[in-house]
Amino acid sequence: MKKLLALIMVCMLLLAACSSGSSNGTESEKGSADANEITVWAWDPNFNIKALELAKEAYASENPDLKVNIIENAQDDIVQKLNTSLSSGTTKGLPNIVLIEDYRAKSFLQAYPDMFHPLTGSFETKDFVQYKVEATSVDGENYGLPFDTGATGLYVRTDYLAEAGYTVEDLQNIDWKEYIEIGKKVKEATGKRLLTYDPNDLGILRTMIQSAGKWYVKEDGTTIDLANNEALKLSFKIYKELVDNDLMNFHSDWNEFLATFNGGEVATVTTGNWITPSIKAEASQSGKWAVVPHPSLPGMESVNASNLGGASWYVLDVPGKENAVDFLTKTFGSNVDLYQKFVTEIGAIGTYIPAAEGEAYKTKDEFFGGQSIVSDFSKWAEEIPQVNYGMHTYAIEDILVVAMQNYLAGQDLDKVLKEAQQQAETQIK
Amino acid sequence: MLQAATKQTIQQKPRKSNNKLRIKNGLIGWSFITIATLMIGLFYFYPMAQALILSFQSGAGSNLQFVGFDNYIRLFTDPTFIAAVKNTVTYLIIQVPIMIILALLISVLLNDKKLKLKGFFRTAIFLPCITSLVAYSVVFKYLFGSDGIINQMLINFSLISEPIQWLTDPFWAKVTIIIAITWRWTGYNMIFYLSALQNVDNSIYEAAKIDGANAFQQFFKITIPMLKPIILFTSITSTIGTLQLFDEVMNITKGGPGNATLTISQYIYNLSFKYTPDFGYAATVSYAIVIMIVIFSIIQFKVAGDKNA
Numbered sequence A: 001m002k003k004l005l006a007l008i009m010v011c012m013l014l015l016a017a018c019s020s021g022s023s024n025g026t027e028s029e030k031g032s033a034d035a036n037e038i039t040v041w042a043w044d045p046n047f048n049i050k051a052l053e054l055a056k057e058a059y060a061s062e063n064p065d066l067k068v069n070i071i072e073n074a075q076d077d078i079v080q081k082l083n084t085s086l087s088s089g090t091t092k093g094l095p096n097i098v099l100i101e102d103y104r105a106k107s108f109l110q111a112y113p114d115m116f117h118p119l120t121g122s123f124e125t126k127d128f129v130q131y132k133v134e135a136t137s138v139d140g141e142n143y144g145l146p147f148d149t150g151a152t153g154l155y156v157r158t159d160y161l162a163e164a165g166y167t168v169e170d171l172q173n174i175d176w177k178e179y180i181e182i183g184k185k186v187k188e189a190t191g192k193r194l195l196t197y198d199p200n201d202l203g204i205l206r207t208m209i210q211s212a213g214k215w216y217v218k219e220d221g222t223t224i225d226l227a228n229n230e231a232l233k234l235s236f237k238i239y240k241e242l243v244d245n246d247l248m249n250f251h252s253d254w255n256e257f258l259a260t261f262n263g264g265e266v267a268t269v270t271t272g273n274w275i276t277p278s279i280k281a282e283a284s285q286s287g288k289w290a291v292v293p294h295p296s297l298p299g300m301e302s303v304n305a306s307n308l309g310g311a312s313w314y315v316l317d318v319p320g321k322e323n324a325v326d327f328l329t330k331t332f333g334s335n336v337d338l339y340q341k342f343v344t345e346i347g348a349i350g351t352y353i354p355a356a357e358g359e360a361y362k363t364k365d366e367f368f369g370g371q372s373i374v375s376d377f378s379k380w381a382e383e384i385p386q387v388n389y390g391m392h393t394y395a396i397e398d399i400l401v402v403a404m405q406n407y408l409a410g411q412d413l414d415k416v417l418k419e420a421q422q423q424a425e426t427q428i429k
Numbered sequence B: 001m002l003q004a005a006t007k008q009t010i011q012q013k014p015r016k017s018n019n020k021l022r023i024k025n026g027l028i029g030w031s032f033i034t035i036a037t038l039m040i041g042l043f044y045f046y047p048m049a050q051a052l053i054l055s056f057q058s059g060a061g062s063n064l065q066f067v068g069f070d071n072y073i074r075l076f077t078d079p080t081f082i083a084a085v086k087n088t089v090t091y092l093i094i095q096v097p098i099m100i101i102l103a104l105l106i107s108v109l110l111n112d113k114k115l116k117l118k119g120f121f122r123t124a125i126f127l128p129c130i131t132s133l134v135a136y137s138v139v140f141k142y143l144f145g146s147d148g149i150i151n152q153m154l155i156n157f158s159l160i161s162e163p164i165q166w167l168t169d170p171f172w173a174k175v176t177i178i179i180a181i182t183w184r185w186t187g188y189n190m191i192f193y194l195s196a197l198q199n200v201d202n203s204i205y206e207a208a209k210i211d212g213a214n215a216f217q218q219f220f221k222i223t224i225p226m227l228k229p230i231i232l233f234t235s236i237t238s239t240i241g242t243l244q245l246f247d248e249v250m251n252i253t254k255g256g257p258g259n260a261t262l263t264i265s266q267y268i269y270n271l272s273f274k275y276t277p278d279f280g281y282a283a284t285v286s287y288a289i290v291i292m293i294v295i296f297s298i299i300q301f302k303v304a305g306d307k308n309a
Helices: A002-034 A048-062 A075-087 A102-111 A130-135 A158-163 A176-190 A203-211 A230-244 A254-262 A273-280 A321-330 A336-346 A353-357 A373-383 A393-408 A413-427 B002-012 B015-054 B070-077 B079-110 B118-130 B133-143 B149-156 B170-199 B202-210 B215-243 B247-252 B264-274 B279-304
Strands: A037-042 A067-072 A097-101 A144-146 A152-157 A195-197 A248-250 A268-272 A289-293 A311-315
Touching (some): A037 A048, A037 A075, A037 A321, A075 A097, A075 A102, A075 B264, A102 A130, A102 A393, A130 A144, A152 A273, A176 A230, A195 A254, A195 A268, A203 A230, A203 A268, A203 A393, A230 A393, A230 A413, A254 A273, A273 A373, A289 A373, A311 A321, A336 A353, A393 A413, A393 B079, A393 B264, A413 B079, B015 B279, B079 B170, B079 B215, B079 B264, B170 B215, B170 B247, B215 B279, B247 B264
Parallel strands (some): A037 A067, A037 A097, A195 A248
Antiparallel strands (some): A097 A311, A152 A268, A152 A289
């Protein structure tokens, strides 16, 4: 009997501890809403988190009352946490501000309406690069404050090009056909493949079609546009040509990707400007690299600029949202000096147009032979055609990866795209 | 007659207090079960029922609507799901038998009375099972990379001239996954066989030896029949494990190239977290796994066809 009593007492103690614990939790949460405290989630300690810390510093000098908690999570974790919390209808434990990748943004905004706080009117949309504003808005309402640009460029090894008899001038504003021709010569001269890609990641296709103002869906963001998408067809053909001519090296993960170009295995890298720090990581290759505009699609309306990746800030509709909006608009939304710091201290290129006039943007980079790559990238960023990414980029891409495999294995292009279109239409409603 | 009468009188007297005691005992017994039952009900059966309800709904994120059997119809026309099932069944058909046979052979070898360093070998073979799924998957990914140690070894031994694309070729990626899960789970199954083998009476083997049975005959005529219930058990658990395969594929190939190594569990993950979340359809796919596990288990029971199994 004594034991039973003891057990019951222990149980009650535990229960009491639990319940008091949770009430403490709600108290502190309420407290945070009142007592000027906001929480921000982002990924990548060397990039987004650093940017946040700089923003926090800048904001604190004028508004010392607000406490900003910066919490680092992996991107996948943020996506999962948001999905599980928002779908259960609770915002408890969610931050005030969250970073979301542009390709995923609409999926969140449309899957969980009313959970995000609109930012329309709280910042000047025309001060930001247009494609970015489009990516962060739904039905004319702005939900995201644009952050970094994924403006793409073609990073080239000038020494390999020289061996094949080319200079950087020959690669300015070329299209993919010319790029392949140059690639063949470079391979003959140096034995190096032209570029490296992960067969599971069709990022290269996304950059190709966006340079022609196209996407996997039409402008409404929901109509699947695969079978009759001329830009996509051409991109498939170019991809196959790269593979068939053995110009494409395959890697299976990020580390292999880095190892490939840091080890000098490929002559070019075509991707977003966020790769710059990784390219510069191999100090021995200093002066051997240059960046030229992204190739365009030949024979159709297409520019020498495109985008890959990039993310923006979103405010969740939870207590403290006014503070969150204030924090965002006074830092990422209007602070030119802050953007100069992003460039000098992190190498992050924002999409805030007035910032491009700043000194830091014009710095010449010795690693790239004295080229001022930051101002080049922000110039290209303004040319990027705007497209509606819609909600289903990754779902469609997984279908296209299979289509690409079938096409590379020798199936008819129209047939594989038609099948992909059908599959996407049944899968996405 | 007299005996019966006394028995009755003896029993009748303490019946009242006996009844009380029985009720009390019953109550104590029930109170022990209630907690567990409530917990299981709350944390197992309630979510299962909710998932079943969820599987009849569809929509993006929180905009769920009842769609009746649409999700189940969609399963049969969804090429990605069909590809995932094909892959999973391929793993099942190729990997489970290989693993079971390997585990059997190893356990018989380790059960040899004359073997030295038995403890060491046993530990060495069991060790993979206690490694973290993610950790070993990542290691395998590096081993099988295109310039990984496996390729370098094969090239240095002049077995191949070009590196095998273990992770980016549809066929070899499947092989890699099969090698990985075999490595991880063989030792686990071996332990079951070992413990079963130790329960087999040695006199049976002695008798067989005296009758002139060779090692093969002993293995097929004694060991296998004696281990039959365990073989059934391990093949069912392995089947369930393979149908739920997730960590390895997620970490080694991410389901690629294309969806050449995609498993059903990973498809569920993709539907809920990678794409615009459709939790309703994801729940439907998970119920498809439940149904498949039930069917496979019934088949295995029928094939093994033993009452005491």
